[in-house]
Amino acid sequence: MKVKSSYIPYFLILPAFAYLLFFVGYPLVQALYTAFTQNGHFSLATVRKTFTDPYFWDALKYTISLAGVIVPTQVALAIILALGVNRVFKGKDFTIYALTIPLTISDVAAGLIWYSMLSPSGFLNKLLLNIGLINNPIYFFGYQYRHMEFLAIVLAELWRATSIVFVIILAGLQMISHEYLEAAEVFGADYWTRLRKIVIPLLKPSIQSALIIRTLFAMQIFGIVWILAGRDIPILAGEGFYRLTELKEYDVASIYALVIAGLSIILGALYIKFMKAEYLEVRG
Amino acid sequence: MSRKIGFAGVLVLVLLGAIVSGCIGGEETTSPTTTEQVTINWLSTQLNPPEERAFVQEQLLKEFKDQSGIDVNFVPISYSDLATRLEAEEQTGEVTIDLVADLHGGLDFFNSQAWLEDLSGKTLEGRTFISTFEKYATIDGKKVYIPWMSATYVMVVNKKAFDYLPAGLTQDDVMKGTEKWDYNALLEWAKNLKEATGQPQLGFPAGPKGLLHRFLHGYIYPSFTGYQAKNFDSPEAVQMWNYLSELWQYVNPASTTWDAMGEPLLRGEVMLAWDHTARIKNAIESNPDQFVVVPVPRGPKGRGFILVVAGLAIPKNAPHQDEAWKLIDYLTKPETQVKILENVGFFPTVQEATGAIPSGPLKVLAEGVTAQSATPDAVVAMIPNLGEKGGQFTDAYRTAFQRIVLKGEDPETVVKELGPQIKALFQEMGQEIP
Numbered sequence: 008m009k010v011k012s013s014y015i016p017y018f019l020i021l022p023a024f025a026y027l028l029f030f031v032g033y034p035l036v037q038a039l040y041t042a043f044t045q046n047g048h049f050s051l052a053t054v055r056k057t058f059t060d061p062y063f064w065d066a067l068k069y070t071i072s073l074a075g076v077i078v079p080t081q082v083a084l085a086i087i088l089a090l091g092v093n094r095v096f097k098g099k100d101f102t103i104y105a106l107t108i109p110l111t112i113s114d115v116a117a118g119l120i121w122y123s124m125l126s127p128s129g130f131l132n133k134l135l136l137n138i139g140l141i142n143n144p145i146y147f148f149g150y151q152y153r154h155m156e157f158l159a160i161v162l163a164e165l166w167r168a169t170s171i172v173f174v175i176i177l178a179g180l181q182m183i184s185h186e187y188l189e190a191a192e193v194f195g196a197d198y199w200t201r202l203r204k205i206v207i208p209l210l211k212p213s214i215q216s217a218l219i220i221r222t223l224f225a226m227q228i229f230g231i232v233w234i235l236a237g238r239d240i241p242i243l244a245g246e247g248f249y250r251l252t253e254l255k256e257y258d259v260a261s262i263y264a265l266v267i268a269g270l271s272i273i274l275g276a277l278y279i280k281f282m283k284a285e286y287l288e289v290r291g
Numbered sequence: 292m293s294r295k296i297g298f299a300g301v302l303v304l305v306l307l308g309a310i311v312s313g314c315i316g317g318e319e320t321t322s323p324t325t326t327e328q329v330t331i332n333w334l335s336t337q338l339n340p341p342e343e344r345a346f347v348q349e350q351l352l353k354e355f356k357d358q359s360g361i362d363v364n365f366v367p368i369s370y371s372d373l374a375t376r377l378e379a380e381e382q383t384g385e386v387t388i389d390l391v392a393d394l395h396g397g398l399d400f401f402n403s404q405a406w407l408e409d410l411s412g413k414t415l416e417g418r419t420f421i422s423t424f425e426k427y428a429t430i431d432g433k434k435v436y437i438p439w440m441s442a443t444y445v446m447v448v449n450k451k452a453f454d455y456l457p458a459g460l461t462q463d464d465v466m467k468g469t470e471k472w473d474y475n476a477l478l479e480w481a482k483n484l485k486e487a488t489g490q491p492q493l494g495f496p497a498g499p500k501g502l503l504h505r506f507l508h509g510y511i512y513p514s515f516t517g518y519q520a521k522n523f524d525s526p527e528a529v530q531m532w533n534y535l536s537e538l539w540q541y542v543n544p545a546s547t548t549w550d551a552m553g554e555p556l557l558r559g560e561v562m563l564a565w566d567h568t569a570r571i572k573n574a575i576e577s578n579p580d581q582f583v584v585v586p587v588p589r590g591p592k593g594r595g596f597i598l599v600v601a602g603l604a605i606p607k608n609a610p611h612q613d614e615a616w617k618l619i620d621y622l623t624k625p626e627t628q629v630k631i632l633e634n635v636g637f638f639p640t641v642q643e644a645t646g647a648i649p650s651g652p653l654k655v656l657a658e659g660v661t662a663q664s665a666t667p668d669a670v671v672a673m674i675p676n677l678g679e680k681g682g683q684f685t686d687a688y689r690t691a692f693q694r695i696v697l698k699g700e701d702p703e704t705v706v707k708e709l710g711p712q713i714k715a716l717f718q719e720m721g722q723e724i725p
Contacts, residue, residue, distance in 0.1 A: 126545065127490065128560055143489060149544025150697045156548075237498040237548040249499060254682035 035268070042261035053258040060259075066241040067266070073157070073232075073242070074225035077164045081221060082214060084165065085172035090202075093180045103177070110170040118234030121163040122148070148235065156236040163231050168224070172217040179213025180206070215282040222278070223271045243267050330362040331611045331618065334376070335392035337440065337601045338635060339367035346634045355621045361614050370397055371678060377606060381406045386608045389615040392439060395427055395600045396676025402435040408605040408612065410434040415620055418641040423664060423671065424600055436602030437619050440628075440637035443598055444505055445584050445659050447552065447571045452492065452562035455483040468586030468594065468666040474514065474534060477563075477588045481541035484562060491543045494561030497692070500550040502567050504685035507692060509597035509672040510565075511535065514590025519672050519725040520684075520717065524703075524710030527591070532695045532702035539696050547697070556582065568656060569636045579652040584659025586666055593670040596663055600640070600673075632657070675725055680716050687713050 042053055057063050092102055109117065124130045127144040135141045147155045183206060191201045229244040238245065247263030250256045338347050344367055352363045368376070373393065380386045381404075391401070401407050411434040420428075424438035453462045457479035464471045477493075484492035497503040508519045515531035516522035543561050551570035555561050557577055564571065565587065575582050587596050603619045605612055621627060628639035629647050638660055639645055645661060648654050663669075677684050687709050694700040717724045 122548075123558075126558070126560065127543075128558055146544055148548045150547040150693075151544045233499065235548065237550075239547050245499070253499075254686055255679045256682075 038261040038264050041258050042265055045258075053262060057259050057262045062241050062246055063263075066243045066246045066263075069157075069240050070226060070228065070243045070270075073160060073164075073228060073240075074222060076161055077168075078218065078221045078225055080161075081165060081169045081172050082176075082217060084169050085176045085217065086210075086214075088169075088173050089176040089180050090206075093177060106173055107170045109167045110174070112167060114167060114228075114230035115234060117163055117167040118231040121159060121166070121231075122235055125159050125162075150239045153236070153239050156240055159235050160232055160240065163235060164228070167231070168221065172221055175213050175217040175220070176210065179210045182213075183209045211282060215278060218282070219275055219278050222274050226267050226271050226274070243270075328360075328362060329611055329614050330364055331389040331614045332364050332366060332387055333390040333392065333615075333618065334366045334368050334373055334388050336368060336370045336373055336394070336397065337392050337637075339369075343635045350630070350634070351622070351627065355618060358621065359614075359617050361617060363618060370394075373397070374401070374678070377401060377406050378404070381607060384608065386606055386610060388606050389609045389611045390618060391604050391606060392601055393604075394676070395436075395602060395673055398436045398602050398604050399430060400676055401604065401606075402430055402433070406607055407435055408607050408609070410437060410605065413616060415623060418623060418625060418643050420623075420641055421664070423598065424640045427598075427600060427673070428602055436604035437623060438600055438640035439603045439619075439622055440601045440631060441599060441640055442568055442637055443596060443660055443663065444502065444510070444565065444567045444587075445571075445656075445663055446587050447556055447564050447566070447574065448583050448585055449556065449559075449562035449581060450583060452480070452484060455487050456480060457483055465585050466583065466662065468589070468662055470589070470668075472586070473589045474511070474538075478534070478538050478541070481538060481563065485541045491541050492562040493538070493542045494549065494552055494555050494564040495542060495546045496549050496552050496566050496570065497546040498548050498550040502570070503692065504688045505567070505597055505674070506565055507688040508685070509674065510587055510595050511590065513595025513670040513672050514588075514592055517592040517670065519675070520713050521724045523713055524706040528706050529702045531590075532691070532706070535692075536696050536699075536702075568638070568660065572636050572652075572656065575652040575655050579655050582655070584656050586659065586663035589666075589668055593668045594663075594666050595670040595672055597672045597674060598664070601637070672725070675717070675722070677716055677720055677722075680720060684713060684716055 043049060043051070045052055088106060092099060092106070112120075122129075125147040126132070127146060132141075132144040136144065145155070146152045147159045149156075187205050187209070188201055191205055196204065227244050228242055229248065232240055232242050233245055233248075238249065243263055243266060247260045247267070250263065251260035335347075338344060344365070347365050352365060356362060370393065373391065374397070377388065377391065380388060391398075393401075398407070411432075413434075415437070420438055424441065428434060428436050428438050448465065453465075456462065456465075457476060460471055460476045460480070463469075464476075481491070481493040495501070495503050495506060511531055512519050512523070512528070515534070516525055516527045522528055543555070545555075545560065549555055552561070552564035552566035553571050553573040556564055556571065556574040568584075571584075575584065587594060589595075603622060605615050605619075609615060623641060625639070625641055625643040625647050628641055628644035631637050632639060632644075632648065632653055638657060645657055648657050675681070675684060691705050691709050694705045695702045714724055
């Protein structure tokens, strides 16, 4: 079979394109249709119904505030950990291995682990009670303790998902050529100056990838919240799921899905726009 | 070449997608085999989860085939799919379904559409159906279905909690469900427990997948107002919500994250809990000496509780009615009923089976369930069959709970707002308000 060589690239991307069309395009169109039509006609009734539900705004607020607390903390933590690990010391491999273990644990499992640690009869409370620091267990769960549930979610997410950021940042660090650092040292730059002027700027592409990945996942946060806080702390994915499975409100659930998709697209675009990677060679 | 590979790749992907998503495949053939070997089609909304399905196919139906030589094609199906298929088959007259298994509400609806055979004339030897179930299965003089399995929601008590019973209430009162075992006694008991142990010891499954709404519409509402929904916004209901808000001070706050009470009971986070029998079964099984199952408390209007009954019915003009009846006969035998209880945790509907349960955790469960069913002040509630609207019905009760008990809103305002919504659901479905 003879194929004009200029078509080959198109054929090569065809499988990927078909995949996206089938698994992303089709559901997206279906969701748009379900959300914006009623009895076959265009309608904004579902949008109105969703936006007048206080749960929606709570879910939006909590999803964004959870991401706002979790993602920056994770990036900061991951940079510190990666800088700490990125030098030669005994047990380096083991340290990296230990730090990445949570990566293999699903969010639901992580939620259950933290639930059993933080529950009134759990490890943390038993420890504190036994050493006499507290007289009554600290409650982390329940509607009355929503701020503690928020804290528990943040802790569990930091533990579980910092490792993915850590891996990306560490890979980025290892890419930085020692020549730059040695040259800076020759010119008398101290550790902080080297960090600020060389390491962080060169890390920007890695930080950008890590931020995009983490923020997008943070918009979809579900399992861990569902386990630790139920609907005490509503979140977008959880409300969408509840509407779909419990209330069979396919239209409202579609709006939730579209809001998550919309947020992800906007945030992704913002990161790409404002976090342009820098290369020392091409800096003017 | 690349095009061929690309195309084949796409084809494989699309096919895989279709199979995984369930568009293709999985549909079992319904035509009988060419010989006189009969295969009957049994569509069931019950026992659908994989492990329960495996129990039906590998144990029940295998044994049935050994005994009768009849092949059964067991088709797990959702209620809405079953209703659609039954309607289509009854309207075209080409009936392929021989037996349906569904909850009381669904079968009641199928009967109202005249899709079911009358089973009045037929008898089953060697068993007595529990009279409550028998009563519900007969609608307007017609025997609509044969009661098959039942389930309910009960209270579980950690035996340690009996040390803190309020004055005037005995362990026997609680275990038997006497007059004295009422919601005020529960409040006193929960209060004693919190004061004595320093922690709230009562628990409810109030998490997002928990069944608290069943407690609200099927237990405490009938106990205080006499009805599930009819008196939703009555003064008695306001009184009930005030009671529940007071009780909630002695309820473990983590209840709002719990979907099932088995684990919290086992972990020792609560000593008293209310939940569906299937969801506390693991606690009883792991620790049968630690827990007892008791009837729920009563309220001013009686002891409200839900009975879930699954029945077996034969569709009108089903092709293999005699064979289907043989399957019904097999499935309601006391031995089979005990086997069902042991494997999937549904309770028997025939009296002989209750006596045949070997002692152990299941006996503990069954005794509690029987004690509850036998209380003379019972106000039995059946879960309303609102189809797709069922979610909205339960959501209204959960919303009321959240606004009144958790957020502290005025009960009267909330019930006045939600009451008409609930009643409208029944009117839309053309049903009487329970």
